[in-house]
Ligand SMILES: Cc1cc2nc3c(=O)[nH]c(=O)nc-3n(C[C@H](O)[C@H](O)[C@H](O)COP(=O)(O)OP(=O)(O)OC[C@H]3O[C@@H](n4cnc5c(N)ncnc54)[C@H](O)[C@@H]3O)c2cc1C
């Protein structure tokens with residue numbers, strides 16, 4: 598049975614009850630339509646009675662897809678493109694779970710925008726010894742089949758107030774959902790300032806530096822702030838911790854909507870900092886890249 602986070606977040610362990618009722622805790626957080634069909638998260642399921650179960654059906658929670666391309670964005674980040682399965686309706690910034698032929702399941706945030714991009718696009722960090730990222734780097738290629746589950750998550754652009762200032766902050770491949778959200782907000786005519794902060798350990802980690810600079814020169818109200826923890830770096834790149842620099846640059850964050858993505862420790866730290874700087878809790882949206890747990 599594929600699984601990843603084992604804590605009810607990624608939904609890679611989705612199963613469906615053919616007979617019997619799954620406990621409410623195992624159905625928490627899944628879509629109403631799937632819940633009504635008896636779908637549940639097996640990592641949260643302690644059955645309270647007999648339960649006859651099956652794997653998700655293609656076209657319901659799980660879709661067959663094919664890789665259309667893989668390219669390096671930097672030494673350690675790949676762009677993966679998949680054919681978008683029919684019926685896979687998503688918003689830029691949500692996440693999907695990829696399941697390969699060896700039943701390895703991992704979640705990735707969608708960087709593409711359905712109205713702008715034909716394929717599903719992901720930005721994936723190569724993790725040493727990584728079951729999924731290693732497989733993608735060394736074995737997968739255009740034409741390889743896999744399954745995609747989802748989409749899930751609430752980290753996407755849905756502003757009623759088009760003038761609201763937006764803060765998008767992420768480290769590493771935490772940029773993937775932010776890139777999608779920024780392009781989606783611009784496409785939908787957002788007029789308030791959009792500040793995207795991307796942090797990396799060193800300069801090569803700023804893997805979309807040029808495309809983001811180009812976006813900033815195209816749109817006056819889109820501001821790209823690049824930051825590395827360790828120099829040397831080009832003049833326009835700040836050297837130092839992202840959280841301190843972000844607050845120094847923007848000052849108060851009252852009235853902002855914040856999207857925070859990437860490593861769980863970064864997301865947790867920033868949630869506290871943006872709240873203390875004035876962002877209300879309902880205006881904070883996060884995509885925390887929880888690592889997989891061993892079965
Ligand atoms: C909602 C969600 C969205 C996500 N979106 C993205 C995304 O857009 N892009 C992306 O690159 N990842 C994303 N992730 C993380 C992704 O799901 C995997 O955890 C990651 O790709 C590692 O998987 P793997 O199979 O390659 O490595 P694994 O086989 O899971 O791990 C191999 C070893 O590396 C360790 N490890 C795992 N991750 C890291 C890390 N980041 N740094 C150092 N050591 C590590 C593990 O503990 C293990 O010892 C997301 C996770 C979640 C839950």
Ligand code: FES
Pocket residue numbers: 600601602603604605606607608609610611638639640641
């Ligand atoms: S939700 Fe069950 S493994 Fe992630």
